[in-house]
Amino acid sequence: MSQNPMSPTGEAARDQAVRAIEKALRGADLATLTAAVRALAPMQVVDVLERLDDKDRAVVYRLLPKDRAMEVFENLDPSLQRDLLGALQDDDVTALFADLDPDDRVELLDELPATVARRLMQGLPAHEREMTAGILGYPQGSIGRRMSPEFVAVDRSWTVEHALDRVRRRLEDAETVYSLPVTDGHRVLVGMVSLRELMKAEPDTEVSTIMQPANWARATDDSEEVARRCADLKLLALPVVDNETRIVGILTVDDALQILEHADSEDQARIGGTEPLRQPYLTTPVGSLVRSRVVWLLVLAIGATLTVQVLEVFETTLSEVVALALFVPLLIGTGGNTGNQAATTVTRALALGDVGPRDIAKVLARELRVGISLGLLLGTVAFVVTGFVYDWPLGTVIGLTLLSVCTMAATVGGAMPLVARTIRADPAVFSNPFITTFVDATGLLLYFLIARAVLGI
Structure with a gap:
């Protein structure tokens, strides 16, 4: 029975192999290092290389037999292939590049500086150069850039x-x-x-x-x-x-x-408010990690000023009923979570082809019903609990606010990915971070308007 490489046992075996290889590298023990590397399956070697720095990665790669080295190289991310080529000798680079399939070769070329890419292309045999150039002629993001021209018809x-x-x-x-x-x-x-x-x-x-x-x-x-x-x-x-x-x-x-x-x-990276990494996490420089997150944090911080402005407008209302401030985290958190759930569900349905922009009316109707149902359930619980602990008018405010916020958040969260697809934007970008900011400000506005109406303040 094969072992699942993602199981705890598989991860432990990988970590043990990495430690053994790192120890041999530090001790310059070439015999032990060679034995450790060659005992691993190709995909296990890929896992190990993804956890080493550039210099050690090149040393380990050179110890692989030629046939296994090619298989390992093909399974590395293009960004790591680029880094590895930079650490190898020119003859090794030329041979590796020529042995790649044309579609894999194009992926690597997209990562390389133009001068290096041009030199490698010139070193290819005429037939291989023609096939690779044919794929390069198709637009970025098209299937022509990812297809293989090596087929049997x-x-x-x-x-x-x-x-x-x-x-x-x-x-x-x-x-x-x-x-x-x-x-x-x-x-x-x-x-x-x-x-x-x-x-x-x-x-x-x-x-x-x-x-x-x-x-x-x-x-x-x-x-x-x-x-x-x-x-x-x-x-x-x-x-x-x-x-x-x-x-x-x-x-x-x-x-x-x-x-x-x-x-x-x-999609998962953008839903979480970051830019996707172009290589495995452990080999990504800290500066790149910072750049992938800081822009989104700045955008969301600017968006969050809307929430501050709403609180400032209703400062008098808060001062008259101090207990209202206690429920602000509950209400904006529930609204944000409801919107995120709807957006994530619809974004996934878009990716699978279950819905499209033409279905926006159907999605809005469904999410409206879902939001009302969730709002009634959560609002009823909040009304009863708040009524017993504080008073019934405050319970009414919290219950009605949850009903309103859940309905609004689910409807907006379900619609935004479809709107994004209509304007040819990435639906994931329109999901969780932006919805959270929008729902926070709008939810607070609803909260204070309901409080004023119910409590007469």
């Missing part, structure tokens, strides 16, 4: 025997052979056929008789949307075509999942 007029022979000859350089695009004589995509179906069919069967209709994406389509489609349809490979439906590449399921993982990390 079969012609619909071929026999199964001919198709299988083509697959065998391309086993070494193809990205995948389990799901094969079917084309006509002009490279136009006409269908898909699985390797299983080819192997089941008689050798003289024509490919066109066993192929299936193809799902495909245009090379200029958004990479996250295409990756989501690939995952939702549970496809091993999704063909990518140009404007004339000629096949130019494929997106494999592992690349699709990597795109979705990266997009999810970005």
Whole structure:
């Protein structure tokens, strides 16, 4: 039974390996270091390299056998690949770059200075340079930048025997052979056929008789949307075509999942009010961590001045009924949490394609009902508890405020991600931090207006 690398046991084993390697590095014990590194699986080596500084990372990487070194390098984040290249010799760099798949090569090029990228491109064989340049020609964020041009296509007029022979000859350089695009004589995509179906069919069967209709994406389509489609349809490979439906590449399921993982990390960071990190946490400089957070903190601090202004306007009301001040944290906290819950739920539904901007009326209606239900439940509890502890008029104020705040927060929180998508902004940016600031100020305004009306102050 395989061990889950994320389990406590797996983490303990990784930490133990890191300590052993760091000890060998400090003691310059090359024999022990080599044995420790080569005893690890490739993905375990990746975990270790993500926890070392640049110098030690290069030393450890050089101790790997050539075949394992390539696999480890392919699984590093592009930012760490860039740092590692900076610490290696020129010959090592050229060989590593040439051995990468074209799509992985483009990701790395985006991280490198233009002069270095140009030099590495010039050192590629002509065929590899042509494939890489083709991918670089597509817009940033498009699936054309993430597809692999190394695929096996079969012609619909071929026999199964001919198709299988083509697959065998391309086993070494193809990205995948389990799901094969079917084309006509002009490279136009006409269908898909699985390797299983080819192997089941008689050798003289024509490919066109066993192929299936193809799902495909245009090379200029958004990479996250295409990756989501690939995952939702549970496809091993999704063909990518140009404007004339000629096949130019494929997106494999592992690349699709990597795109979705990266997009999810970005969303989670922005929902929390930070910019996403471009490399693993332990290798990110402290200055970069500060920069990823300080801008959002400044924006939110400026937004929070609205809350201060509301308190200043109702200073007289607070001085007349001092107990009102005791409930301010409860009310703004509940409102912020309610808005964040709604925003997070709708943002996730947007990412999964469950809702879109056209559904804003339906989302508003649902969140309005949810907000009223939550407000009634929480407001009733607050009314009873506050009434017994303080007095019933104050309990009425707190109960009505919770009803109003929950209704407003859920409705606004549900609408903001859809508004963001409509204006082509990132829905995650419009979520928790901004909603919290908005709901704090608006909730306090509702609170004091209700208090004035109920208490007659």
